[in-house]
Amino acid sequence: MIHKRTQAKWEEPLILNKGGAGRRAYIPESVNLPKETIPDEWIRKSPLELPQVSELELVRHVVRLSQMIHGVDVGPYPLGSCTMKYNPKINERIARFPGFADMHPQAPEQSIQGTLEVFFWLQETLKKLTGFDAVTIQPPGGASGEFTGVLVIKAYHEARNDTKRDTIIIPDSAHGTNPASAAMAGFKVIEIPSTEDGYVDLEALKSVLTENIAGFMITNPNTLGLFEPNIQEICKMVHDVGGLNYLDGANFNGIVGVIKPAKMGFDVMHMNLHKTFTGPHGGGGPGSGPVAVSEKLRKYLPVPIAAKKDQTFYWDFSNKKTSIGKVHGYNGNFGIALRALLYILRNGGPGLRKTCETAVLNANYLLHHVRQINGLTIPKGKNVPCKHEFVASASKLLKETGVSTNDIAKAMLDYGVHSPTVYFPLIIKEALMIEPTESESKQSLDLIADVFKEITKLAYSDPDSVKNSPHLTSTGRLDEVTLAKKPVLSQLIEKKDIFS
């Protein structure tokens, strides 16, 4: 038996239902000036029932709630495709330096030389790491990076009067953001099937390559954690019909410092700084999704881009006319970009290479152990090492015991281990997508493997106990069905009693 973990279980009421009249946590600075009035027609009439709590009450509330959250700082978090690596604390300190935290984005250039230097340094560094010629930091997330990159592809074709190209090809193993981003940019999407081995099906690809193709979007290492062996040929096939190649860099951690993406034949890529370069994930964000492109696409990137002349940094707007436009009100998630730069600099070239190799080693080590577990199978990548992650399937277990991937995911939580990404990629039935990252120790990899072993074993002897898990988390399984039917999305909806 492995030691389990009991998560805190505070029955903490909503902050709106706590406190008492007149209590205050934060009292804003008052100012000794004449009172002004606003036009009568504008005076607020509705009640304003925000919480009235003291500072301690609020602090205790949030600290208690935080004890009911699993983060990387709490335990293993092998959530595939998300690269839940350690978030260095020095980055948090530096990001809060007042010069960074309190600077307005639209201040004149001379007053934001520090900001510009950070942007510039990161741009230059990402160019070197990717092998591309130009970088924008503006997209505030991976999906926004995709949208930007796909628009750049569109702008490129349009500038050449090549207007028939209305379709983007995407493999069926792709993340849902890829087709959604392509569609937002006004493209049609053709999803192509993968081969038995989980790679791009060259026959299928060939059959859709026509002069209508604007581009091909792929994740590599792909979402199965496998490196596409034919990637150079694939990129060439797409180029041969006049299309461009887009790399979804969500899995950059599997090749960073070892392979420069541009060399594979890509024209555009986005990175997820919150993944590969450890901007913390923040419970769902903020992220940052810089886009790197080859020379011929430079002029379509969003403006401005940080530039340097002599010793002075400035915003370069010179491509404003050809640019696709802005994708963020200002210059993207500077705070995350800064943390990414800090992480990269702490590592340097040798460190990033080591990081990548260690991430891949950890994944293969865990794969080796998971492969031997009865009930789980590794459907793809039979004879090759995986990269930074791998995908297992619980189909066999489900058939033999009725215990599903979802049940395994829930049961894991009782061990203080976050579940892998489940049911993605869609091409693997009962998928468990496992990415341990380089941050985890050997003990923690062994723990993850043992947890899988124990749960699958239990599935054969006492399937119900797995199906009823988790037991030790702050709540058991929730009634998600009723919620979807009657979505109580705020206390206001509760108060109005909309659904009765």
Place this chain on the structure above:
Amino acid sequence: MSPNSKNYFQSYLGIGPEEEAEMLNSIGYNSTIDLFSDVPQNLIERTPINIDGPYSEFELNSIFKKISQKNFNDHLSFLGGGVRDLYIPAFLEELMRRGEIYTAYTSYQPEIAQGMLQLIYEYESQVAELTGMDVISASLYDWATALGESARMMMRIMKRRSILVANPISPERLEVLRTYTEHSGFNIVLVDGEGTINQNDILIIIEEDSRKDKKEREIAGVYFEIPTFHGVLPSQVDEFIDEIHKYDVLVTVGIDLISLGILRTPAEYNADFMIGEGQILGSGVSNGGPLLGILGTKYNRKWIQNFPGRLVGKTTELGSDLPGYCITLSTREQHIRREKATSNICSNQTLMAVNAGIFLAGLGPKGIRDLASGLVDRAHYLAKELNKLEGIRSPVFEPFLFDFVVDFGSISHEKLEEQCISQGILPGLKIEGTSCLRLISVSDKHRKEELDYFVNVISEVSKL
């Protein structure tokens, strides 16, 4: 330095060199690079990529301290226009440093993320309370992208292809809106107004459009801001919105959330969608990001199917009455039903939403009222004082709330900036126009002395 002492990155690796060898051995490999044997060998870099680093933690700390000090963050700033540099209480900063909170990711497993989900639900509930909108997205990237998303949503719902936008609007927001719409065949029609919303022209355009055959109609919605980008509170918004609705056209308003401590809510004047910038709710301006895109609407099942961003709802534990929180209606999201995705947004600004929720709880009803009226008092005092100076018109547009446009007359923007910066002031945002117009925004960091100092400096500059 010996190569060994440059291994600063070892702190971030879970395994040491000896363990590495042992693990490799146990899975049948000699070296880590052998794990790349499946990769075409011409792609593999033979040596580490030549970038800066590795740096020690100490080195990073000092290098970046210096860099941060190159920024003039200590200058007295009157920059706003969407974000605002407000004071952040210590307890908030302290709480946001909790690793459990910021090192988690999306709450895909609600059982182990109740704290996060409750914090998000509290954010949604408080913004709902503040705005009167039932459903609040958690979350979008920033105000500008929230505008892009809301425009797309209005067009999806109405199945029409144009949006009317009341100018003045911030040029940045407008540009993002265009990127989100015009590349995919949608139209943005700007309707210019003098500092405020040109209600007349907007209604004329809508009325004309409404006379077309139903299938030919183009205008799906109208977007305007309250207060406008030039700080103005428009009049008779209720009637205006009613009029728009009569023609079966939707309305999105952009609002300043703090203003709602004293102003009427978008629900009161019956806007369909509400957007705004959540940065002002307790996070730093941070060079423009991370920000927080806020989007809200009244409950309407059909609209919610078109609503972008995550939604956290309240339910119960299966088999008990205990409340529990989880992400819901996720079929709208690309990771569940890509073909039904209403938006491509995946990672968002959750941490900023949590931050905003705690900030609002800390402020409470009195706090937000005080904060809002304190800003009004500062802005009006400053505007009046500036107006006393020769050659300066302040404010240019009225009635205004927190921000106002000042006409500095014949002086050039460059000269004004240069002079002010040399006196430790960042004098607001430049506005396109024939004379030297700037948008001046106040903050709770401004005491009376600071406002007076600004006036003095301007008085001198204008005499030059």
Place this chain on the structure above:
Amino acid sequence: MKVGLICNPIAGVGIFLGTKGTDNVQLAWEKISEGLDPPVYKIINRTLCQLKSLKRPIQFFTTFNINKVLQSCNFSLPFEVCYSMPNHSTSQNTIEAVQIFVEKKVDLIIFFGGDGTASDVAKTAPYIPIIGIPSGVKIFSAGFLHTPDDLLQILQNWPLPVKKELLVDLDEKLYEKGKIVPKYTVEATLPVNPRIQLGKISYGESDELVYERIAERINEDKMLSNKSILVGAGSTFYKIFEFLNLEKTLLGIDYYVNGELRIKDLDPSKFDNLEIDELWVTPIGRQGHLIGRGNRQISPEILKKIGLKNLKVFSTPEKSKDLEKLYIDTQDSEVDLLFKGFVQVIIGYYESVLKKVE
């Protein structure tokens, strides 16, 4: 190995009656006596000829002289007619024949027919594995081969694992009105193999949005304009066309010219004179058949004329997700071959999925 082989001689005649099944036995026999060659004979011929390369001894018990059928491909099989079907046979005769198979202790029963025959066979022999060779009009039940050409493989690899499954036979009258109501269900023993189809389940997409968005795409890309199009059967089209404000029959094939409905529920004999630019079809849920189930009216000759290039496939995303491959079963191997390759399935406003057709 002992195999029982039974054929419902009127299977598939419903097509020529303009009904969606052959529940009306009397009418069917009338049609045959008027000179219609029973359509099932062609299928029997195609199915059994492949057994030429069968590499194991099998003892067949049949209801007809199979070597008569095999003459055309110059070989013969050992068989014993253990029940002889009278003229104007009914389902009672099927049941009697199967009873004899049971007495003979056959290992497997192969039947030529549709859902009706399947349930007759299953209810008489619930414990013997059965395989259907699709020959009827309604083929929604599990247990049918995706294509008759797979029979050889199945027999070669026998025994296969088996499982119990409920077969449905839909109420024909209600089905024509668009309601999928099972008339009755029977439990059957079915072999498990990817070449054998699973039962169709209805994809009542709760969400009308899906159909609306496909319709939007059809409108936006002007797919109906300046073309003559045959649109196949199925609820997918029925709902999409609602959003296009065009009438569409649920189970018939309709003919549209430049966006207007010209002929409703086409009679197969009229196809030849039509100008056809495109054929639109939707796969049958879980089975993946584009042609050969539901759209049986479309003859191989017409298909040859249309070609893979002018075939447009539509599906709801849910249905598409469950289908790894698509199948064409035109009862003509040559035409089937013509349609092999990749085809794009339109599943939404912007998305298509490329699928392999086999």
